[in-house]
Amino acid sequence: xxxxxxxxxxxxxxxxxxxxxxxxxxxxxxxxxxxxxxxxxxxxxxxxxxxxxxxxxxxxxxxxxxxxxxxxxxxxxxxxxxxxxxxxxxxxxxxxxxxxxxxxxxxxxxxxxxxxxxxxxxxxxxxxxxxxxxxxxxxxxxxxxxxxxxxxxxxxxxxxxxxxxxxxxxxxxxxxxxxxxxxxxxxxxxxxxxxxxxxxxxxxxxxxxxxxxxxxxxxxxxxxxx
Amino acid sequence: xxxxxxxxxxxxxxxxxxxxxxxxxxxxxxxxxxxxxxxxxxxxxxxxxxxxxxxxxxxxxxxxxxxxxxxxxxxxxxxxxxxxxxxxxxxxxxxxxxxxxxxxxxxxxxxxxxxxxxxxxxxxxxxxxxxxxxxxxxxxxxxxxxxxxxxxxxxxxxxxxxxxxxxxxxxxxxxxxxxxxxxxxxxxxxxxxxxxxxxxxxxxxxxxxxxxxxxxxxxxxxxxxxxxxxxxxxxxxxxxxxxxxxxxxxxx
Numbered sequence: 163x164x165x166x167x168x169x170x171x172x173x174x175x176x177x178x179x180x181x182x183x184x185x186x187x188x189x190x191x192x193x194x195x196x197x198x199x200x201x202x203x204x205x206x207x208x209x210x211x212x213x214x215x216x217x218x219x220x221x222x223x224x225x226x227x228x229x230x231x232x233x234x235x236x237x238x239x240x241x242x243x244x245x246x247x248x249x250x251x252x253x254x255x256x257x258x259x260x261x262x263x264x265x266x267x268x269x270x271x272x273x274x275x276x277x278x279x280x281x282x283x284x285x286x287x288x289x290x291x292x293x294x295x296x297x298x299x300x301x302x303x304x305x306x307x308x309x310x311x312x313x314x315x316x317x318x319x320x321x322x323x324x325x326x327x328x329x330x331x332x333x334x335x336x337x338x339x340x341x342x343x344x345x346x347x348x349x350x351x352x353x354x355x356x357x358x359x360x361x362x363x364x365x366x367x368x369x370x371x372x373x374x375x376x377x378x379x380x381x382x383x384x385x386x387x388x
Numbered sequence: 389x390x391x392x393x394x395x396x397x398x399x400x401x402x403x404x405x406x407x408x409x410x411x412x413x414x415x416x417x418x419x420x421x422x423x424x425x426x427x428x429x430x431x432x433x434x435x436x437x438x439x440x441x442x443x444x445x446x447x448x449x450x451x452x453x454x455x456x457x458x459x460x461x462x463x464x465x466x467x468x469x470x471x472x473x474x475x476x477x478x479x480x481x482x483x484x485x486x487x488x489x490x491x492x493x494x495x496x497x498x499x500x501x502x503x504x505x506x507x508x509x510x511x512x513x514x515x516x517x518x519x520x521x522x523x524x525x526x527x528x529x530x531x532x533x534x535x536x537x538x539x540x541x542x543x544x545x546x547x548x549x550x551x552x553x554x555x556x557x558x559x560x561x562x563x564x565x566x567x568x569x570x571x572x573x574x575x576x577x578x579x580x581x582x583x584x585x586x587x588x589x590x591x592x593x594x595x596x597x598x599x600x601x602x603x604x605x606x607x608x609x610x611x612x613x614x615x616x617x618x619x620x621x622x623x624x625x626x627x628x629x630x631x632x633x634x635x636x637x638x639x640x
Contacts, residue, residue: 225560232565233516250566251517251550333550333561334522351447351525351553353472 167336168345168361175342178253179321182260183268186317187310189261190268197269198276209273213266220263220326227259227331251333256341259327267316275309308380315376319369410437412607412614413458415449417465419528419555419573420488420597423630424463431617437610445554447525453602454478460603460611463487465554466527470600483601487618489633490595491574492531492587495562502585504539510569511541517550519561519570527595528555532571534592575631589633 197208215223231238231250241249249255279302287297303310325343332339334348342365349358416424421443428439442449442459450469453462454476464470470484496502496510510518521529529551536542550566552558555573562570577584599618603611617623624634 228560228564228566234565238566248516248566250561329553330557333517333519334553335550347553348522348524350451351445353447353450353469 171345179318182321183318186268194272224327224330264317271309271313275306311380412439415442415459416463417446463599467598470598486596488597493574494585495570497568511544519558519567521555521558522551531592538591578631
């Protein structure tokens with residue numbers, strides 16, 4: 163394994179984390195909004211299902227995904243029919259796996275944000291004649307912004323550190339599925355500790371900066387006051 | 389660092405006084421865990437000595453031993469990690485020996501009784517990926533790479549590989565239906581009647597699985613006794629029926 167592969171792994175990890183973070187926001191926003199407004203006994207059921215990926219050990223989750231992605235199983239077969247390519251061992255498989263794996267990290271902060279949102283602001287805005295889209299844009303979005311950033315930050319960080327799921331469904335292909343955590347594990351197992359330390363340090367440093375920036379951004383602006 | 393060593397030392401002293409009934413602690417690479425469980429059971433029946441098994445990746449076990457893990461025998465999947473323990477001075481060179489020699493097998497889902505020509509045909513035509521163990525980490529992976537080089541198929545297949553972290557994972561990719569062909573350990577698949585081809589051992593370097601006796605002074609005799617049992621003709625013949633080549637064969 164060359165250091166070109168190391169860089170490729172870094173870039174691949176960033177792609178995976180950003181794509182997963184972005185897609186999850188798209189899915190999680192309406193889901194969390196709907197959940198927060200939903201009054202039903204079934205709600206606890208859905209909340210529990212969303213939290214389930216936290217329970218399974220990642221390698222176990224990855225193993226079941228591997229079974230699900232096989233060409234003779236429903237999902238794998240449908241994918242092959244749609245794209246003409248095999249699902250397991252592809253970058254798309256990693257994205258699908260990461261979406262599931264990080265789902266609770268996106269939904270939870272947004273759900274909390276929507277729960278805490280005082281809906282009277284929305285009613286007031288509606289009474290004042292604000293359109294539906296304008297209400298989302300000028301009332302909901304500014305109030306939910308910190309939660310949005312945290313949801314994004316947590317999913318990105320969680321995906322960067324993802325190991326077990328990728329290990330099971332990735333197949334360790336450089337430039338396709340060999341992400342940073344896998345490359346790091348390879349260095350450790352191969353007793354190449356200097357390279358492992360360098361990668362671990364870079365991983366920690368980068369994630370630290372990213373998380374700090376996001377938490378900084380998610381703070382309420384000074385003087386805005388409630 | 390020093391205070392940690394002292395704590396480790398105190399704990400190990402306590403352990404050795406409390407649990408003085410003979411127990412051997414074995415650290416074993418995942419690919420040999422199943423046979424070793426069976427061997428340990430037979431050993432206990434014969435001697436009354438019980439064993440506890442820690443199953444892990446060879447590299448992980450190596451790192452744990454280097455940092456004070458109390459294991460009496462370390463059964464690695466390869467020869468590199470035990471040799472690295474010799475180089476670092478953790479064990480003497482006479483504490484390291486080969487306990488099993490692995491054989492490579494080719495699995496082909498499309499052929500009932502595959503031969504090496506099926507691998508060659510597949511390599512030259514487009515098809516699904518081939519699963520092997522990671523050549524950098526796993527001895528069966530390296531042997532697979534060497535065999536593909538010997539057959540001059542490596543250039544065709546290098547970009548069509550999926551690699552498992554170990555040979556178990558390579559087999560898992562096949563067993564779950566995600567690949568149709570794999571190079572795995574013969575000991576994993578010797579019981580299958582179909583779709584298996586035993587790769588000629590001359591196509592790659594011998595897959596030498598080595599152990600290191602890492603026992604502290606008071607447990608060394610017991611550890612050596614267990615290793616002697618493992619290397620005995622009886623145990624080696626039993627291993628031969630489970631897809632390994634007996635140790636000593638290569639000198640004959």
